[in-house]
Amino acid sequence: MEPDSTQPGRGERAGQGRKSLLGSFQGGVLGLMNADHIIVPCGNCGTRNRIPRARLKESPVCGRCRTPISVSAAYPGLAVDATDRTFQQEVLQFPGSVLVFFWATWCGYCRSLMPVIGELAKKYAGRIKFVRLQTDTNQATASRYDVLSLPTLLLFKNGRQVNRLVGALPREQLEQQLSALL
Numbered sequence: 001m002e003p004d005s006t007q008p009g010r011g012e013r014a015g016q017g018r019k020s021l022l023g024s025f026q027g028g029v030l031g032l033m034n035a036d037h038i039i040v041p042c043g044n045c046g047t048r049n050r051i052p053r054a055r056l057k058e059s060p061v062c063g064r065c066r067t068p069i070s071v072s073a074a075y076p077g078l079a080v081d082a083t084d085r086t087f088q089q090e091v092l093q094f095p096g097s098v099l100v101f102f103w104a105t106w107c108g109y110c111r112s113l114m115p116v117i118g119e120l121a122k123k124y125a126g127r128i129k130f131v132r133l134q135t136d137t138n139q140a141t142a143s144r145y146d147v148l149s150l151p152t153l154l155l156f157k158n159g160r161q162v163n164r165l166v167g168a169l170p171r172e173q174l175e176q177q178l179s180a181l182l
């Protein structure tokens with residue numbers, strides 16, 4: 001059911017002693033990966049609006065009910081914290097691309113990945129939603145997705161899991177996987 005392209009990354013359990021390549025930043029150019037539109041749900045009627053990226057700054061309105069659409073509310077540009085209770089709504093019901101970062105406070109690789117996730121959330125604001133889930137306090141979700149090693153990143157598109165990345169991947173590799181979501 002879940003088409004994983006599982007990658008043997010460096011997780012908290014797998015492969016100690018190899019230095020993380022996180023932090024070898026690419027100096028990414030904004031807009032390099034140029035999706036020509038994004039899908040944003042209307043807060044009033046739920047209609048999924050396809051909005052050309054070029055027109056995001058023109059105060060778009062819903063094609064059906066003309067309610068102004070808050071693009072920044074749908075893709076805030078920072079990682080949103082989800083729980084067992086909110087996972088369905090934040091991730092599975094979200095019409096668009098979502099990255100879910102499964103982490104724990106005791107996980108060193110997770111701590112080094114955290115600022116990268118924050119920066120990517122800003123960089124991909126309006127294109128990919130970033131969600132964090134703490135596994136210790138949300139074990140039902142972690143168990144449902146077989147998260148055995150931390151960090152684990154799951155990528156969703158329109159509520160369907162499309163990829164799983166295990167371990168602290170270098171930022172460039174992470175961005176390659178993200179570009180497939182756009």
Ligand SMILES: [Zn+2]
Nearest residue numbers: 042045062065
């Ligand atoms: Zn509407």
